[in-house]
Amino acid sequence: MRKLAFLLITLFSISIYAQKAELKSAQKLYKKGNLVEALKEVNAACQLKDQADDKTKAKIMYTKAEILAKLGSKDFSNYEKAIAVINKLQDFEKKTGKERYSDDAKKLARQIEAELGTMAPKLYEKKEYEKAAKAFELIYKLNGNKDLQYYAAVAYLQAKDWDKALPLLQDLYKTGYTGQKTVYTAVNKSTGKEEQFADKKAAKLMIVAGTHKDLKETQTKNLQSDIITNILYVLGQKGDEEAAIKFIEDAEKVDPNNLDIIIGKANYYLKKQDSKKFAEAMQKAVNLEPNNKIFNFNLATAYYQMGKYDEAKKYYEKTVELDPGYVDAYKGLAYIVLVPEKEITEQMNKDEVLMNDRLYNKYRQQQLDLYKKALPYFEKAREKAPEDQEVLSALNKIYRDLGYKDKAKEVKAKLDEVRSK
Numbered sequence: 001m002r003k004l005a006f007l008l009i010t011l012f013s014i015s016i017y018a019q020k021a022e023l024k025s026a027q028k029l030y031k032k033g034n035l036v037e038a039l040k041e042v043n044a045a046c047q048l049k050d051q052a053d054d055k056t057k058a059k060i061m062y063t064k065a066e067i068l069a070k071l072g073s074k075d076f077s078n079y080e081k082a083i084a085v086i087n088k089l090q091d092f093e094k095k096t097g098k099e100r101y102s103d104d105a106k107k108l109a110r111q112i113e114a115e116l117g118t119m120a121p122k123l124y125e126k127k128e129y130e131k132a133a134k135a136f137e138l139i140y141k142l143n144g145n146k147d148l149q150y151y152a153a154v155a156y157l158q159a160k161d162w163d164k165a166l167p168l169l170q171d172l173y174k175t176g177y178t179g180q181k182t183v184y185t186a187v188n189k190s191t192g193k194e195e196q197f198a199d200k201k202a203a204k205l206m207i208v209a210g211t212h213k214d215l216k217e218t219q220t221k222n223l224q225s226d227i228i229t230n231i232l233y234v235l236g237q238k239g240d241e242e243a244a245i246k247f248i249e250d251a252e253k254v255d256p257n258n259l260d261i262i263i264g265k266a267n268y269y270l271k272k273q274d275s276k277k278f279a280e281a282m283q284k285a286v287n288l289e290p291n292n293k294i295f296n297f298n299l300a301t302a303y304y305q306m307g308k309y310d311e312a313k314k315y316y317e318k319t320v321e322l323d324p325g326y327v328d329a330y331k332g333l334a335y336i337v338l339v340p341e342k343e344i345t346e347q348m349n350k351d352e353v354l355m356n357d358r359l360y361n362k363y364r365q366q367q368l369d370l371y372k373k374a375l376p377y378f379e380k381a382r383e384k385a386p387e388d389q390e391v392l393s394a395l396n397k398i399y400r401d402l403g404y405k406d407k408a409k410e411v412k413a414k415l416d417e418v419r420s421k
Helices: 002-032 035-047 054-071 076-096 102-125 129-143 146-158 162-174 200-209 224-237 241-254 259-271 275-288 293-305 309-322 327-337 341-348 357-384 389-402 405-420
Strands: 182-188 194-197 212-219
Touching (some): 054 076, 054 102, 076 102, 102 129, 102 146, 129 146, 146 162, 194 200, 200 212, 224 241, 224 259, 241 259, 293 309, 293 327, 327 357, 327 389, 341 357
């Protein structure tokens, strides 16, 4: 028995010696930049890690994290592995009560974060969305910043990776993330340009110093509506209609008058081309915000598509009342006037009408009367948007048919000019 015990101790000592040799070899290879071989050596040391003392275990983990972090620039999966090892190391040292490498691990994590923070926006700009998303997501895992989670979700959406985008978006919604922030700006007196500051205190210091003026506080966009819309969009792309409807119903139960939810619902039905349900959602939005020009315009358009022209006219008129420059609302009003034209044209093209001058002229006059009623709306639209091709084309036809030769000639010349640009 004594010989056996001695043999076991000897084997244990040999394995520890081998482990330390592999660890030392890994560190040397790492310093020389031979990262692949260094990783092999440290992985060999890891196989015997359970036999090592706490200090050696921690050192093996930290060395592995260092090597993986270096390899991360070539393969993102190594960054992810490095972060996992860092977390494991920190948990291990908390349990042992001796944090020998935890501070170094934190520095390494910040280094990874900085590298990914530089890479992620560049990857997104280059439209390498999948890589950009992964980079943003890894940074989020390091620092817990919800903004980075949102950026990751958006990048996954761009990459059309619905399975990765959805859980990120759902978590953002559940945690109430809005992404809204207060931005502080002031005008640089020497350049005349507006500059942004980290906080109000920093901006005020520049005002007091006399280098800046006109301090402004503005709120960035609330992203909750976008998150809701994107969740519904992803569920639609995945073909999970049941989940989409359930999400809408659950969200409305919690907060029935939340405009973000209502608009998300409206956008969902718009993409589904369900004019009726889109109109119902927009009607609710208008009831909550009656002076919102966009809500009024969208509701008017929904009613127009449904053939409810009196309702459509009411909300187009409300839109231009709220914003006299809303060109598309003037177009909408003009097209409502012209709705009967289709039926009139069909009558004019019938053989019995074409052969009867009196009957043809009757329908032709009805057509011209419609043009006269629609004309002020198109003219108002042109006043607000002088180069709108749709408006110019409509005016060209109406002026020509009404016999306004000079106006028709002028509009035709303008239309040709715009088209040639």
